Amino acid sequence: MSSIRFEQNLSLKEKPDASKLEFGRTFTDHMFLLDYTEGQGWHDPRIVPYGPFTLDPAAMVFHYGQAIFEGLKAFRTKEGKVMLFRPNKNAQRLNVSNERLSIPALDEDAFVEYVKALVEVEQDWVPSTEGTSLYIRPYIFATEPCLGVRASKQYLFAIILSPVGAYYKEGIHPxxxxxxxxxxxxxxxxxxxxxxxxxxxxxxxxxxxxxxxxxxxxxxxxxxxxxxxxxxxxxxxxxxxxxxxxxxxxxxxxxxxxxxxxxxxxxxxxxxxxxxxxxxxxxxxxxxxxxxxxxxxxxxxxxxxxxxxxxxxxxxxxxxxxxxxxxxxxxxxxxxxxxxxxxxxxxxxxxxxxxx
Amino acid sequence: MSSIRFEQNLSLKEKPDASKLEFGRTFTDHMFLLDYTEGQGWHDPRIVPYGPFTLDPAAMVFHYGQAIFEGLKAFRTKEGKVMLFRPNKNAQRLNVSNERLSIPALDEDAFVEYVKALVEVEQDWVPSTEGTSLYIRPYIFATEPCLGVRASKQYLFAIILSPVGAYYKEGIHPxxxxxxxxxxxxxxxxxxxxxxxxxxxxxxxxxxxxxxxxxxxxxxxxxxxxxxxxxxxxxxxxxxxxxxxxxxxxxxxxxxxxxxxxxxxxxxxxxxxxxxxxxxxxxxxxxxxxxxxxxxxxxxxxxxxxxxxxxxxxxxxxxxxxxxxxxxxxxxxxxxxxxxxxxxxxxxxxxxxxxx
CATH class of the missing domain: 3.20.10.10 (D-amino Acid Aminotransferase, subunit A, domain 2)
Incomplete structure (x- = not known):
């Protein structure tokens, strides 16, 4: 985590009961953030306490929807190791989405590094019951406060994590x-x-x-x-x-x-x-x-x-x-x-x- | 403004020079806000100082883009009156957009009342030079913090205002x-x-x-x-x-x-x-x-x-x-x-x- 700034959350939440999790409702103690500003590029990678974003009412995401995301999971093995499934594929696809939406590309190795760094910080949140996992949501959206219809000159890349229960709790039903x-x-x-x-x-x-x-x-x-x-x-x-x-x-x-x-x-x-x-x-x-x-x-x-x-x-x-x-x-x-x-x-x- | 709560902005901005305005860059001192919560409906209409929104990183607008908007203008006549152009049509279309995006409908008369109320508060911001106007941006977006792909159960309706210069400063060029x-x-x-x-x-x-x-x-x-x-x-x-x-x-x-x-x-x-x-x-x-x-x-x-x-x-x-x-x-x-x-x-x- 060489270049990633880390700000420890001093009031950690209690981990939820994995059998009672609803998808995408519970989030972990920290999140990853990275800013983009035209001229400066992507900068200031940081892991900070999970908390609200402060955005100008004219932030372009609310108006013209320049927003893309990814989804992947971290799994805990019986030996207690935590593993990601093909995160490089998410990195590649993120840039395919970025390109279509006129959002600046992100370095793909850095993407994987950021995901790994955040999951490492939050590894106690990866549940161990069969079928459970830690859902990882990387996303980017336009933050420049401007009502002109064009590509934003400022973006936020964020990663948030959510422990999820088994998708099929009672066996697979078609x-x-x-x-x-x-x-x-x-x-x-x-x-x-x-x-x-x-x-x-x-x-x-x-x-x-x-x-x-x-x-x-x-x-x-x-x-x-x-x-x-x-x-x-x-x-x-x-x-x-x-x-x-x-x-x-x-x-x-x-x-x-x-x-x-x-x-x-x-x-x-x-x-x-x-x-x-x-x-x-x-x-x-x-x-x-x-x-x-x-x-x-x-x-x-x-x-x-x-x-x-x-x-x-x-x-x-x-x-x-x-x-x-x-x-x-x-x-x-x-x-x-x-x-x-x-x-x-x-x-x-x-x-x-x-x-x- | 019977039911609209009003919180005065105590530090008013200086009005810009109408000849130097860039579209959608300058905003007025106040904004209109209205909340929606499932079960409770649209509630708490209020005019408050223009300022940032505080949103959970899981707010659905960032992920699944349930967001719609309108655009209209207020004009100042030579006699100094301030007029809106067909705001009822924006109210109708807002609900057409809402319906397609599975966002709850807004009362159309209330919509016009809200626009009028905010413009009345900010009427000094309507420029008077030929071709200028006060651009009005009503918009709605999903605010519920949840990563499930479905309609949000919470929304924010906002109106922000931006004085705009003449579109054709040097005559109309095809x-x-x-x-x-x-x-x-x-x-x-x-x-x-x-x-x-x-x-x-x-x-x-x-x-x-x-x-x-x-x-x-x-x-x-x-x-x-x-x-x-x-x-x-x-x-x-x-x-x-x-x-x-x-x-x-x-x-x-x-x-x-x-x-x-x-x-x-x-x-x-x-x-x-x-x-x-x-x-x-x-x-x-x-x-x-x-x-x-x-x-x-x-x-x-x-x-x-x-x-x-x-x-x-x-x-x-x-x-x-x-x-x-x-x-x-x-x-x-x-x-x-x-x-x-x-x-x-x-x-x-x-x-x-x-x-x-």
Whole structure:
């Protein structure tokens, strides 16, 4: 932590009961901050007590939404070590988002160093119960007080940490998903491949309507033809059709998920046929009718794998694998979570151990 | 101001020289605030000294961008009266944006009352030089500290005020515009019709590239076919072709501009043929080749009218009206600014006088 300034929080909070944690509600004692000012660049990396930001009412984030984020987790192994899962991938994607949003790039090695430094300070906050982790939220937003519509000349990069309970407390239950027919998440030429605040804001309405209809999430179709599968909720989507695994290709409107990438690596290693390509909802429906739709699941940092038991598309209902988790989805889930918590050998070199 | 709490700022700033104002840089002594909490609704309207917000680092606006805004102006007449231009239209559109972003609606009469109350307190800040005004920025953003992706349960509605100089200090100069070929502003099913922060964030990159290429702004084409005209920069677009005025119809991806609406009212009153419909860039190019493209201009609150002198589309350059402002654009500009500053009769009842 050579160049990172450290200000100790003198009133530490009590650690919560890991079985009672709600996602993203409890935060640790410290946060990491880094400022950007035009001319000066990124400067003053510091770990300080977690506490409120003071922002001018004209700060550009409130008006023009230049804001991007990342999400990753720290896991505690049985031996008590704390490990991060592929943080370099988050560093790379952060800069992809930065570039699209006209936010200055951050040094990728420094990003990983900052995450490691903060997690090291807060390592007692990494829970040890099975399935739990410390969620890490790095983010950047525009702070310059100005109402002109242009890129901000000042930004804040922050990292906050939140201990999270097991995503699947009572085993993995496949969910009911509705194919969204009205709203669109993203379109080529837009910001779909960036992890920017606005993408999430625009998705909330469809998500609320899906919940009212009894669905866990929406399956997004492309914004141009309303025909091809893009994402499910805020996860990437995979299908197993007649023995082959398919996932939508990275076409400019889909987020390049890190779990998605990890799943592709695993499948290739296992010799499972897999392809990244355009997948129409019509193709999925036909496969379902022909009995070839064997599995369907979303992938993301929060759930790792979220199997889909039922897919609703207009008047059609497709029941997948009798509404149970598929064999492949289970194997992927067990392998990735195993690598993350240190019980499965990390043959890809994905883990980064804190303090090493 | 019956129910609005008022806290006087005891250290008033010096009023700036109206000829030296940069847009959105200088703010007045007070701001209006209103809180929303689930269960309690919108509450505690107050006018307080302009000063920083204190926000939890997990406040949802930083992460998922639930943020919308409005923009309008207060003008000083020669007689010294202060007038707002169609604030009820901003109130209506605010709620259209709120609905799309899953933000709770605000009472529209209350919105106008709040704007009037704040401008009344700050009326000495409304400049009197020709072309100047007091820019009013009402906005709402999510404040609940939570990292779950869903609608926030807490919001802040704020109004801040900024005195602005004349948009055209040296007369109206038509601008060079580039037809955007890569980036897309919005698509049907997205948030293009809402005035949300994310729309502006996603537009900055294209705007920067246009500026680098020597253009003032970009002309956005539709996200689906990349063929039909949508907006220019953050303004609505009008063309005069062979005596008829056309503007893109409100199709779900275009913002319903208040100046756009005012222009349509004026043209109808004047008996100028006008239609709202799909307009392809091909049609504009053909009209230009045939010598029928008589005028082209953007409309918005900041500039009122921004004439386009040159339009670049791939390898084609269309010079419009010899690069000079058109007769109709000039008449619209003179009429709207005249109504706004009280020198042209307000036959539509658009003005709302402060203190009445």
């Amino acid at each position: 969910v009911k998903i509705n194919v969204e027919s009205e709203y669109v998440r993203a379109v080529r030429g837009g910001t779909g491949f960036a992890k920017t605040a606005g993408n999430y804001a625009s998705s909330i309405k469809a998500q609320e309507e899906a919940k009212e209809g009894g669905y866990a999430q929406v399956l997004w179709l492309d914004g141009k033809e309303h025909k091809y599968i893009e994402e499910v909720g805020s996860m990437n989507m995979f299908f197993k059709i007649g023995g082959e695994v398919v996932t939508p290709e990275l076409n400019g409107s889909i987020l390049a998920g890190i779990t998605r990438d990890s799943v592709l690596h695993l499948l290739k290693t296992w010799g499972v046929p897999v392809s990244e390509r355009k997948i129409s909802i019509e193709e999925i429906y036909t496969a379902s009718l022909e009995g070839k739709l064997e599995e369907a699941f979303g992938t993301g940092t929060a759930a790792v794998i979220s199997p889909v038991g039922q897919l609703h598309w207009n008047e059609h209902t497709m029941v997948i694998n009798d509404g149970k988790i598929g064999e492949l989805a289970q194997k992927i889930y067990d392998t990735i979570t195993g690598i993350q918590n240190g019980t499965v050998p990390d043959t890809f070199g994905w883990n980064v151990t804190i303090g090493e | 601008v060079k515009i580039n037809v955007e070929s890569e980036y897309v502003r919005a698509v049907r099913g997205g948030t293009g019709f809402a005035k949300t922060a994310g729309n502006y964030a996603s537009s900055i990159k294209a705007q920067e590239e246009a500026k680098e290429g020597g253009y003032a702004q970009v002309l956005w084409l539709d996200g689906k076919e990349h063929k039909y005209i949508e907006e220019v920069g953050s303004m609505n677009m009008f063309f005069k072709i062979g005596g008829e005025v056309v503007t893109p119809e409100l199709n779900g991806s275009i913002l319903a501009g208040i100046t756009r609406d005012s222009v349509l009212h004026l043209l109808k009153t004047w008996g100028v043929p006008v239609s709202e419909r799909k307009i392809s860039i091909e049609e504009i190019y053909t009209a230009s080749l045939e010598g029928k493209l008589e005028e082209a201009f953007g409309t918005g609150t900041a500039a009122v009218i921004s004439p386009v002198g040159q339009l670049h589309w791939n390898e084609h350059t269309m010079v419009i009206n010899d690069g000079k402002i058109g007769e109709l654009a000039q008449k619209i500009y003179d009429t709207i600014t005249g109504i706004q500053n009280g020198t042209v009769p307000d036959t539509f009842g658009w003005n709302v006088t402060i203190g009445e």
